[in-house]
Amino acid sequence: MMKTANMETIKLTLPVILVFSAFTLCQGTYSKESEIPPPLGKYGADSSNVSLSGFSSGAFMAVQVHVAYSKSLMGVGVIAGGPYYCAQANSSVITCMQEPRKINVKYLAEVTRRTVSTGTIDDTANMEGDRIYLFGGILDATVKQGVVQKVEEYYRYFVTTPTFMTNYSMMAGHAMITNFFGNPCDVEQSPYINNCNYHQAFAILNHIYGDLKKPTGEVPLYGIFLTFDQSEFLPGRNPKLYSMDNIGYAYIPSACRSTSSNCKVHVVLHGCTQGRIFLKEIYARKTGYNEVAELNDIIIIYPQITPTLVNINGCWDWWGYTGLAYATNLAPQMSAIKQMIDRVLS
Template identity: 45%
Template sequence: MRSFCRYHVTLALLVLLFMLASAAAQVTKLPAFNADAAQTSVSGLSAGAFMAVQFEVAYSASLLGAGVIAGGPYDCAQGSSVTATSVCSCVPFGCFGQSSTNVPRLVIITDQNASRGLIDPTANLARHRMWLFSGANDTAVPQRVMNDLVTYYLHYVDASQISYKNDVQAEHAMPTDFFGNPCPVLDDPFINNCNFDAAGQLLQWIYGRLDPRNTGQLGGSFVNFDQSEFLNDPTDHGMAPDGWIYVPASCASGKACKLHVVFHGCRQYETYQFFSLSAGLVTFGTTFVRNTGYNKWADTNNLLVLYPQANPTIQNPLGCWDWWGYDDPDYAVKSGRQMAAVKRMIDRVGGGDSSSAAPAHDASGAHRLR
């Protein structure tokens, strides 16, 4: 009997090791594609929205627009976690009254960073198209913060370049028309079915007319790639070991494709776990990657969708992107660790040379204006 038990325990361990080895083998080098560098854009939710804004502003020469869902102006936090959680957002303890994000100060910071060469010239922003969304019931990033983002953008672009949707009765979440919690709910996985296709709306605003989305089974593939190629020791610096890219069949076959980069929010990283009354303990996994609506549009419009992945650290327990300086004083400029890592991913996808990762500790130091 003991031999029988030992046999089955050994067999179970071997099966587990095989499964782990197979999972590890599926993480690959990020491929290069025939991606048009002039057709690259970004978007994000919550912390990912703040990241999308700072990435767009810092690398404005390389992008044509951004979609911002529950975010705020460039460098809103100014290196302060207190400002990040009480002025730019209202988590975890709520906002301090109706504190302003001080847009004039943020414009000064932007202009001085540009004049010092820390970010691309702000003149590039004039050709960008920005799509903004703020849920009417958002209690985490109130509409006043998104209103301030509009004011910030208007310093650099004409009003005709901005689309601002703020009348959907949504809580703090990624709005879709096919997946998630009821629209007024504030809860994991922070994807809500609001009968509103945010991904489709923002992509059509940025790129213009697109072919109708794929409403059936996707025809492309999800590629799980190694992020440590772009930043050494990524888990020490708030990035996961691996990320994802959705590759439509047309892009895989060599057709010229556009590229859109999507930054997830806090508590949306792959290993995050939460409790659901219907499903018990849930591991987040690729919920954001697969259920936010981008891939449906990508499939029919020659659009690669890059999903870089953040990760929790002691300073960043919720797995947010670095938009307040928890890891790097240069978080909002081109030399920022996470910023540069994602830019290397973009360059790789477009066929550029990005074979060497950034060192874990950049020697450039903190050069940003405060």
């Protein structure tokens, strides 16, 4: 999640990020691993059924990945996030969280179209027909509900068919929402998972894929919850240089262990202060995705961000701390997510 208490830190660090990011990022490390985890496996998953979702910084990142790799994706879930390239390489971070009326969606759509011509994001025509889920809590004081509504406005420049599912009616604070775990619905504090009697993971996945079995009661997880090596997806096998953890998580449903399973794939992007360093496995185990995945043959990938000196809260890069190309297929974090998807498809 993104904490308003840290806005001054963000504003102070932004001027130096673009100049010194390569130097400072490599020094930010909060943990050491004694063993290298195994590589992410190959499962022969269905390349026509790949999607992703994210909360807070993960929601901003989910939009970026969806736009950049729209040819390979068919749906996205956005929980408390903003439109593509909203921060414009550091200039509009606060606006993109707190001041929706200042977000110029028409300009962002035009930037998107121009970026297509550079070959660093896919053609926007690929987004037509994609399934899009949008959620903004009424009580969210960190990413205002109006910011999420700007995401809807942005996507309507490229998606003309009625493929949206929106929820702007819940009295929820800044959090990923469940029906079984977390803080009270209106709370805004760690772990930024709130129990609002609403199965958000199911709502997202069911909207994207349709006709899914909904978990009722406790679902036995007969699949495999695993850790995998994220370093192989980053340049120089040095994930912390790009604020990524060396460990990622995944849930492989029992029906998806065979490489001929043809299962669906969904990537889940946590928010700030929700990665492994802060919450260990809580976000990957307590947000409800695994139960839906087990019942509906969906492989879930949970990439992990780690804190660094210029990213002290362990946020996904939606404003440019890894470089000016942060929102394109040239960006290390973006490319790493795409490589993880390609691995489980292979």
